[in-house]
Amino acid sequence: MRFHKYQGTGNDFVMIDDRQRIFPAADNALVRRLCDRRRGIGADGLILLRTLSDYDFEMVYYNSDGYVGSMCGNGGRCTVAFAHRLGVIQDKAHFLAADGPHEASIDANGIVRLRMIDVAGQQDTPDGVFLNTGSPHIVRFLPTSTLAEYNVYAEGRAVRFGDAFRERGGTNVNFVEAPVIDGQPWQVRTYERGVEDETYSCGTGVTAVALAAARRGAVSPVPLRTIGGDLSVSFELHADGTFTNVYLNGPAEFVFEGDIAL
Ligand SMILES: N[C@H](CCC[C@H](N)C(=O)O)C(=O)O
Numbered sequence: 001m002r003f004h005k006y007q008g009t010g011n012d013f014v015m016i017d018d019r020q021r022i023f024p025a026a027d028n029a030l031v032r033r034l035c036d037r038r039r040g041i042g043a044d045g046l047i048l049l050r051t052l053s054d055y056d057f058e059m060v061y062y063n064s065d066g067y068v069g070s071m072c073g074n075g076g077r078c079t080v081a082f083a084h085r086l087g088v089i090q091d092k093a094h095f096l097a098a099d100g101p102h103e104a105s106i107d108a109n110g111i112v113r114l115r116m117i118d119v120a121g122q123q124d125t126p127d128g129v130f131l132n133t134g135s136p137h138i139v140r141f142l143p144t145s146t147l148a149e150y151n152v153y154a155e156g157r158a159v160r161f162g163d164a165f166r167e168r169g170g171t172n173v174n175f176v177e178a179p180v181i182d183g184q185p186w187q188v189r190t191y192e193r194g195v196e197d198e199t200y201s202c203g204t205g206v207t208a209v210a211l212a213a214a215r216r217g218a219v220s221p222v223p224l225r226t227i228g229g230d231l232s233v234s235f236e237l238h239a240d241g242t243f244t245n246v247y248l249n250g251p252a253e254f255v256f257e258g259d260i261a262l
Pocket of ligand 1: 063069070
C-alpha cells in the first residue's frame with residue numbers, strides 16, 4: 001500500500017489515500033506500528049483521506065497510539081495539502097473531521113489557512129486555562145525565560161493523567177511564554193495526548209493558546225512559535241467571550257512517499 005509522509009511545523013503524519021476504502025481502519029496495532037519511529041515509518045499520527053458525499057473529502061485522524069483522536073489542526077492542514085497533491089481539490093477545501101465541517105484554502109507556497117470550530121469560552125482551572133478547540137487543551141502561562149528549560153514531559157503528563165481530566169479522557173497540555181516585545185511570537189511547547197510525549201507543534205494547541213492569550217492582551221492575528229516553526233491564529237472575539245471565525249495558518253509540507261507491506 002502506498003503512503004505519503006507530511007509535516008506541518010514539525011508535527012508529522014502518515015497519509016493514506018483511502019478513497020477506495022482499502023485501509024484496515026480497525027487495526028489499531030497496525031496504525032501504532034506504522035507510526036513507530038523504529039519499527040515503522042514514524043509519525044505523530046496517521047490520517048486517512050476518504051471520499052464523503054457533500055464534502056471534498058473526510059479526514060480520519062489517529063494518534064500514534066493507534067486510536068482515533070479528536071481534531072488535529074496540523075493534520076488538517078497537511079490533509080488539505082495532500083488532497084491538493086492528489087487533485088481532489090484545487091485551492092479550496094470543504095471537508096469533514098472529528099469535530100465537524102471545516103473550510104480551508106492553500107496558496108502557491110503551500111501555506112494552508114484552516115477554519116477551526118467556534119469556541120464557546122474558556123475555564124480557569126488549577127492546572128491552567130481549559131479550552132476545546134476541536135481537541136481538549138490546557139494552557140498554562142509561564143514566567144519569562146522559563147519555557148526552554150521547562151520539563152514539558154513530566155509536567156504535561158501530570159495534568160494529562162491527573163484526576164481533573166480523567167473522566168473526560170484526558171487533555172493535551174500547552175506551556176506558554178508571552179512575548180516581551182509586542183508583535184513577537186507567543187512561544188509554545190505541547191504535551192500531546194495520544195502521542196504521550198512532547199511534539200514539535202500542535203495546531204489545535206496553538207489555537208487554544210491564541211484564544212487564551214486574547215484575554216491577556218493578544219490581538220488577532222496572533223503569531224505563535226513552536227519548536228517546529230511558526231503559525232498564526234486569527235479570530236473574532238465577542239463580548240460574551242465566544243470566538244468565531246477562528247483560522248489556523250501555516251505551512252504543510254510533503255516529505256516523501258513509499259510503499260508498505262500490509
Ligand atoms: N497534533 C494535533 C492535536 C491532536 C489531538 C490529539 N493529541 C488528541 O487529543 O486526540 C493538532 O495539531 O491539533
